[in-house]
Amino acid sequence: MKAIIISVGDELLKGHRVNTNAPFIARELSDIGIPVTRIVACSDDPQAIRDSIVSSLADADLVLMTGGLGPTNDDRTRDAVRELLGRGLVLDEPSFERIAEYFRRRNRPVSDIMKDQAMVIEGSVAIPNTKGTAPGMIIDCAPRFAGRHLVLMPGVPTEMEEMMRLTVIPFFAPLSGAFIRHTPVMTTGIGESLLASMIAEVEDSLPSGTTLAYLPHAVGVSLMVSTSGTDKESVEEENRRVVEAIAAKAGHFVYATSEVTLEEVVVKTLLEKGLTVAVAESCTGGLVGSRLTDVPGSSGCFLEGLVTYSNQAKVRLLGVDPATIEEHGAVSEPVASEMARGCLERSGADIAVATTGIAGPGGSTPEKPVGTVCVGVASKSPDGSVQVEATRLIMYGDRRQNKLRFSEAALRGLLVRLKEMEF
Template sequence: MNELIKAEVITIGDEILFGQITDTNTQWIGAQLTDMGIRPSWKTSVGDNKQDILNAFSEASKRVRVVIVTGGLGPTKDDITKYTFCEYFGSELKIHEEALAFITDFFEKRGRAMTALNTQQAALPTNATYIPNRWGTAPGMWFEKDDIIYVSLPGVPYEMKNLMEHEILPRLKERFRGNIIKHKVVKTIGIGESFLAEKISDWEDSLPSHIKLAYLPHFGQVRLRLTATGSDETRLDHELEELVASLLPYIETYVFGFDQDEMETVIGKLLYEQQATMGIAESCTGGFISHRITANSGSSLFFKGAVVSYSNDVKRTQLSVKEETLQAFGAVSEQTAIEMAEGAREALGATFAIATTGIAGPDGGTEEKPVGTIWVACASPSGTKTQLLQLKSSRKINIEMTSSYALNLLRKSIIDHYQALV
């Protein structure tokens, strides 16, 4: 078996550690490296401090073969990555003529004058291999020391991604023709991580040594990620498919999709296949479910519309919820959820309709109906199904989890309805 090449991503910048921007670079880089058979093993975030950056380089050199560094390549004084690389490699900065010509041309084409700071961006460590950046003014850099590759890239995601795709990844592929890493993801909902682990314990224990399982919980869902490492891609694909087939009998009732599937795209496919439509009545989710559905191109083929019935008055006038229902059971009740779903299905002319009503928090709860008490319903040609949720998280998370559970109730209702017709 070929050597498994490990990599580390180092992000540089106080703004990341201060929480002023979100680090999306590491996630993207990790996916690209995995696809080409390099295993991302470490992630390090460092502020704009020379000694901390030097320490990060030194530690990375002890554990990986590839170090990808992003950030700190701008023209201002707080961008110290190049100076730190000089100290780490014992070199010095010098104007790189090709880089200078490129940056000069970059500004001339845009009718902008270069400053001394812009000129200084063409200064590179003398032992760096220059990587032209056709999408900005900060060049990429490639270093090698003690059989370890260090790559320095701008922190701007657009520039970083283009440099990786067009310059860095091809070079890495040429250098390392090592193991293949393949992933297969099984997506579940409606079962907790520990219960899921207990159900598949025997199956998990039988996994071969070159295939690892990870549990990835997220807002009421648990993704099961199988990662296979080897040298034969066809064989790995076959093994993963066989393992998933043997897994499904344990948990099939909780599985809603695989790999890139999202709940809303799975539902869209089911509705499109049956030439059916859907509508939504939202109270506590405030339009979030509608956002999830319409975020996907093609949703107009099956999505009729939605009523965000945040007030009882709108529930009555737009969804035909009875006043006596609201008086007897309250807005947060199974009975109201049923009438909302059935009212939306009728008002919107949809085959299926889902409804949500509850107390997302942090205020509004009572002893009888605490924060997190939420009813969801799905009306279909076969009748109306309901589910009571007792959530314990923040308002934002309660809304996201409710949307997932409501969509899953819709998914199951669609499947049950059309299976009953067969």
Template sequence: MSERVLSLRAEIVSVGDELLKGQRVNTNASFIARVLGSVGVPVVRVTACSDYEGEMASVFREALGRADVVLVTGGLGPTRDDRTRRAAEELLGLGLRLDRDALREVERRVAAHGRTMNELMEGQAMVLEGSTAIPNTRGTAAGMIVPCGERFGGSHLVLMPGVPVEMEAMMELTVLPWLRGLSRTAIVHTPIKTTGVGESTLAEMIPDIEESLPEGTTLAYLPHGAGVDLMVSSIAADAALAGRDNAAVVDAICGRVGAYVFAVGEASLEGTIVRLLSERGLTLSVAESCTGGQISNRLTDVAGSSVPFMRGYVVYSNRAKEELLSVGRELIERHGAVSEEVASAMALGCLRHAGTSFALATTGIAGPGGGSPGKPVGTLCLALARTTAGGDPRVEVRTIRTHGDRLQNKHRFTEAALRELWLALRSEQDG
């Protein structure tokens, strides 16, 4: 690798048996990895290990042999299963010292809660000899930045509590400024958000772009239940160079697969829809049966959604469809609740009752029961009605099939409905 892209290498170690038993999700590692990118430090490995001292020492030793900085979370509390400090002490052959600033902070917090200091609480202010204490502004256990000496090639061990709010404050106030002074590179990450296209199809559309990436730039495919994100990451000697390389690849990809791209950056599909509706002065209502309110929930998670989003109906029963949306009983009996005819009537009824620019309707079979040979589990009928310039409503209806369990199908139904609305908004913009 050329000097142009040399950088510090970081590893993250998350300590705790609860992580290995599946009782907790490792949110600490994802937070640390994300913020390290802001100071140009790439993460090369993430490890979870038990709180057994011998296991921790082994993991620390291996990580320090590979990385310049090893960031550890967990095991710094006052209880018997908090053994991280002892594992590092034994590995590095260092003693402990009492950090007076940390002790004063512990005493202040203990007094503020009307409690009495004891030996366990005082132990929260103990740090390894030669280390720099990391103030804990959200708790009692001090963190520490430990230089590991020539034995480990000048690498550093950074020990922090596992409580997320405590760790995050330490990272932002102490660790990131320290790393910023050491980092010799800049990293730029740009997500390209797509919908309505599979991972393999995307790969087939951009093979030449992927094969000619600038040095220091990588492309990752991040498929999930709702679609595929492409992550373009560039690392270079400075931010301008990383940004230039990154932008060139992003532009090339969007030029090739732009028909499926709803956002470049961190915007969600629902956020993009709210923005487009708001910019054009358009309004929206939804009528949901099989999605059970998920469309309304996703839209109203977006700040500012109260401007375009007017109303949502959850009409799970046939009676609700009849009473709230004026869907004819005979129509349901003739075609079934899950049909394009009923979806169309739901959307038109929603449009009429809410008086909005658009009305989106869903009716389907999420499972596990309720399917038939003609309408299997995973069937969704969705309709999008809109008010035309002449005042007459127009409705478009389609049926799609998904494959999954009940919750997966509901999520995919919701994504399909939002995608249909986004496509309509984009079509109007292009027109």
């Protein structure tokens, strides 16, 4: 069973709205073994709607449309579909009662427009709208399109999402006849080309029914391993073997095989080990601390964060030696090391990370170009001694991109050290 998604609305074609509905629908369908082969954006014009439906029903067993079911003049989906299939409209009494009750509670009369909202295409299965007024519809498109189904839903995300979860997915899950397993492989500190070369052997020998997708993003690249088949246990076993093979090849660059962020893994590791963390930031301006404290439960491990942007602040708050700054410059491994050590000692944390760098667009030198960052990590050993290391990296991007990538490098440095610590 294959599906196509059609998103109706001139606002999508003009760039006034981002289509968030289609990705949600595709993920939900994928979970019940129905792959999406095409996503279409369509104008509010009735003929354009009909043309999109006809071409989609020719290529897919299931077509899902969002948008154009409201009470305004530009909501034309229902009538366009009715005319295409040559069917009338009937009142869906449960939907009408929900609408009427909604307005009665607000002491407002039920207008003819609202009653029209409860009209559905003849022969369809009405989809209750628990978050709004207009019901959705599941339509068996026979005889013209035998064996094909068309689903109509509102474009309002909250309404559509509830319809998918409560009605659409339960309706089509028994009909899909397939299972799909998606497993993300989250990486950090490696680019797409290098990652591809490391896992080339695995990629070249993927079993039938398994695909590998590269998902580049602002701070790196992740992978998605997808396996489909008719036997659930075989699908899950094949998927697991491929994921394990990739993780073995990519080694420490893989930080998770589930949909989690790097900061979530860092916080989880800190909590599991019973350790505390503090941060000292210059070029990242508090972004490392912000990402860590975005994670629920981080109060159990995050002690404090200092934004020591100026050289004076580094000296006054972290105890960095002015002579170190004078000799090596603020953006240097020695300064990052002293920042991390000072943060560790003054906060009382078990581990600390520090950042100092050049986010751009100015401030660079031939030896230290824009995108240079030095990350220092300091940690305590069980015997009370302190271990400090600093790394210099060069990123490529604008100021905002560099700050984000600098923070990723800091979190990566924390995770690497945390895995080495024994408590």
